[in-house]
Amino acid sequence: MDLIFKPIIQKCKWRSGIIRLTSKSSENSDNIDCPKTEQNFSLPLCLEYTKDGLIPHLTWDLLKYIPDKNVPALVSLGSVYNLLPVLRSCDSSFSEFISSDFNRSIFLTIQDVLVNRRQGFNSPTFTPIWTESGRQNIYPIDLIECVKSLKPDFYHLLADGETPKNCSNKRVDKSVENTIKLAENSFGIKDFDWTIKPIFGVIEGGWNIEKRLTSIEKTKSLPVDGYIVDGLLSTDLLDDSNGLELKLLISKICSNLPDDKPRALFGPLKPERVIDVISSGIDIIDSSYCAYLTNNETALLVDINCDNITNITSNLIRLSDDNLKEDFKVIDHDCNCYTCTKGFTRAYLNHLMKTKELLGPILINLHNLFVYYNFINQIHSYFNSLQQSDSRI
Numbered sequence: 472m473d474l475i476f477k478p479i480i481q482k483c484k485w486r487s488g489i490i491r492l493t494s495k496s497s498e499n500s501d502n503i504d505c506p507k508t509e510q511n512f513s514l515p516l517c518l519e520y521t522k523d524g525l526i527p528h529l530t531w532d533l534l535k536y537i538p539d540k541n542v543p544a545l546v547s548l549g550s551v552y553n554l555l556p557v558l559r560s561c562d563s564s565f566s567e568f569i570s571s572d573f574n575r576s577i578f579l580t581i582q583d584v585l586v587n588r589r590q591g592f593n594s595p596t597f598t599p600i601w602t603e604s605g606r607q608n609i610y611p612i613d614l615i616e617c618v619k620s621l622k623p624d625f626y627h628l629l630a631d632g633e634t635p636k637n638c639s640n641k642r643v644d645k646s647v648e649n650t651i652k653l654a655e656n657s658f659g660i661k662d663f664d665w666t667i668k669p670i671f672g673v674i675e676g677g678w679n680i681e682k683r684l685t686s687i688e689k690t691k692s693l694p695v696d697g698y699i700v701d702g703l704l705s706t707d708l709l710d711d712s713n714g715l716e717l718k719l720l721i722s723k724i725c726s727n728l729p730d731d732k733p734r735a736l737f738g739p740l741k742p743e744r745v746i747d748v749i750s751s752g753i754d755i756i757d758s759s760y761c762a763y764l765t766n767n768e769t770a771l772l773v774d775i776n777c778d779n780i781t782n783i784t785s786n787l788i789r790l791s792d793d794n795l796k797e798d799f800k801v802i803d804h805d806c807n808c809y810t811c812t813k814g815f816t817r818a819y820l821n822h823l824m825k826t827k828e829l830l831g832p833i834l835i836n837l838h839n840l841f842v843y844y845n846f847i848n849q850i851h852s853y854f855n856s857l858q859q860s861d862s863r864i
């Protein structure tokens with residue numbers, strides 16, 4: 472798999488452009504007649520968050536109701552680790568394991584981006600993950616084997632990102648040191664074919680910009696194809712009081728990374744935070760915010776000003792609240808999602824949540840993902856209009 476990254480830095484510093492993933496359609500990649508498959512994704516690219524190899528509460532088929540344009544799926548190693556023996560014995564990729572019709576690329580991440588890391592298990596020689604059968608320590612050599620079995624389209628190096636916002640400077644130092652050591656150990660493995668590409672380097676340093684710069688300097692010297700800004704835990708990303716600090720931190724980090732490689736930040740981001748991080752230089756995010764809301768019986772509403780995408784407001788409706796049990800409106804009468812256009816009332820959704828019916832989170836997640844990806848697509852349209860106005864000047 473090749474990754475071609477063509478960012479366009481707008482006059483206002485936003486990064487539009489495309490990420491292109493290309494692969495030979497045959498194992499024989501030396502054959503020049505072998506046709507290539509090619510997928511182009513506009514920036515910002517919002518990966519489809521998965522847990523245990525599926526979109527929370529939905530079947531893959533239901534994604535036909537989501538305007539996500541077949542974006543790659545974000546798959547965490549812990550959630551599929553127990554499948555590795557099956558994949559090895561059948562010599563199948565994870566995509567082939569899901570379905571012969573599965574047409575999405577896979578980004579393999581080490582940790583579930585929606586789950587806060589457990590503390591006290593990190594090491595400079597391995598990264599702990601939690602699987603169905605408990606904790607597994609993943610060494611660089613294990614990562615190679617996992618990648619060979621799962622055959623993701625892109626992935627990242629091992630890291631120590633256990634840096635909650637209130638952790639000590641000593642813990643942040645250790646996180647940076649451990650992550651650098653893990654990267655050095657990875658590239659130092661004899662005979663390992665790090666040409667399994669594309670691979671992303673990991674930037675750690677918690678909320679401390681000096682530690683982030685140290686991590687950046689070391690990681691920039693590695694032969695990686697992109698960067699992940701790691702070490703920002705989901706609870707800290709969801710805390711509104713961290714919004715301004717997050718924007719400043721991301722801006723400082725991204726201004727010190729090479730312009731010609733993509734930067735990813737994974738974790739639950741409300742629409743206002745999405746605007747903050749992509750206007751600060753992030754290219755790739757994921758849809759885990761929708762799963763977070765749906766798990767909390769909550770629907771997302773986004774009020775977008777198409778002339779100025781930074782002028783955005785999001786609101787939430789908790790569908791299990793008692794005051795909705797006689798509310799016969801849909802979640803949002805202006806929404807074109809399956810749930811709203813089919814007329815499912817807030818009262819009915821309230822009933823489904825109260826009775827723990829599986830249909831409840833299905834209908835809510837369909838709405839949430841539709842709203843989130845519609846918002847991402849509005850950003851793409853906004854970028855197009857900026858590009859046209861820039862070219863007219």
Ligand SMILES: [Zn+2]
Nearest residue numbers: 806808811838
């Ligand atoms: Zn809707």
